[in-house]
Amino acid sequence: MTFWLTALLVWMAAGARVGRVLVKPATTARVAIVVAVAAVAVAATVTIPEVGVPLDHLAPHGIRGRSVADHAQLAAWLLFAVATSVVAAAAWPVVSRRNLRQIAAMIYAAGLVAVAIALAWSATFGWVAVLLACGFIAVTGLRNLDWTALGRGIALYTSGTVVVGVLSVLTIRRLLVAEDAARPGEPGWFWPAWQAASLLIAVGAVWIVLELWARARLLLRQIRLLHRVLLERFPEVVAHDQLGSTTQLKASDQVAQILDALYLQSGGGVELAAAGPPPRSIGERADQVARWAREPLGEVVIDARWIAPPEGLSPRGWVQAIARAYEGADRRASARSR
Known part of the structure; x- marks a missing residue:
């Protein structure tokens, strides 16, 4: 056998x-x-x-x-x-x-x-x-x-x-x-x-194909919650030709859609004095963006400078960091509500 x-x-x-x-x-x-x-x-x-x-x-x-x-x-x-x-x-x-x-x-x-x-x-x-x-x-x-x-x-x-x-x-x-x-x-x-x-x-x-597919599946699972929430607010970020594709292309599309939605929510490139420059710490910056994405009318003020991926970090890595922070904030909020 x-x-x-x-x-x-x-x-x-x-x-x-x-x-x-x-x-x-x-x-x-x-x-x-x-x-x-x-x-x-x-x-x-x-x-x-x-x-x-x-x-x-x-x-x-x-x-x-x-x-x-x-x-x-x-x-x-x-x-x-x-x-x-x-x-x-x-x-x-x-x-x-x-x-x-x-x-x-x-x-x-x-x-x-x-x-x-x-x-x-x-x-x-x-x-x-x-x-x-x-x-x-x-x-x-x-x-x-x-x-x-x-x-x-x-x-x-x-x-x-x-x-x-x-x-x-x-x-x-x-x-x-x-x-x-x-x-x-x-x-x-x-x-x-x-x-x-x-x-x-x-x-x-075939290792490259297998690893890229596995990483795309993991990315889709990590950003699923953030993608769903932002897509409900800004459905226009989804193009008609992005509805059906391979796993890797679907992951790339969703990363781009999340960044586009965050950009639209920030005012489409308007710089706000109240936002100030983003911090150097990627974790702190991701936490702030996640809080703002969760409560756009809350205390946190974000503009387009915060949305752009930090230097040395790819768009995928940046969206993953935001998604992890968003999911963590969502779990903490759910625990408090209980």
Whole structure:
């Protein structure tokens, strides 16, 4: 069951990458990621016993002493290594967009030669090529790690590649000692590690999409109360083309609608002497704006200078701060009323 589930999840990641290429420009790196994840999906599918056995029946005596499924798995991992090497090459400063296509063409050509040699002559050579490519990918990944959505995706993808490299070493060792290198899933072989590597690569390839979607969902939940209240006062801030969209676009639209509504409530850009300049403290400023949004005719006076996002803070972060302060004030008011 785990084999089927792993293959399904990796194919879903491959489909997500295909969708990203369809909605964004199909650059050399994006196409290479699609090829790499699809190759991992093929490798994960071949390791399924119900798939591998029928493949082996195509050539009962094998090909050069090895089963069809073994050849398919080796070719798939070689293709993954080659395609990911194209992505890694694009990350190096010496490679420009102008010459990336030429470099990618040379990498793909070398990869095809490696696949042909591995299938026609030596499986050991094929796994050595996978190992060398994984080393190059791991070094490139470590150079580009940072604490961003992209950096976290690179970390996951690189981790999966490192696991593939380690498993390649173990496979080479089995081949060199003249043992039959059983495919993942057979007794004595590290099939959970192969599955973990496949899942790490698949999740890393779509991590940005997953994280941005999760952050958009969290943002929508945090600003829901403030958005509803302001929309009741100023329904005109909603444009007709903003009614149906993706989760990320919906979150961006609601942030803009909240800022527009606050701007309208402040008088549309009029500066009030009674308001004074906004404080430097983001928390204090957000608390004041939230109190004013809750009671526009109360003691707090706000003008457009207070509505603009503070320096160094994005509109999303600023609206989140106001929404948290507004929700906190709403909870305190509800507690007092009880």
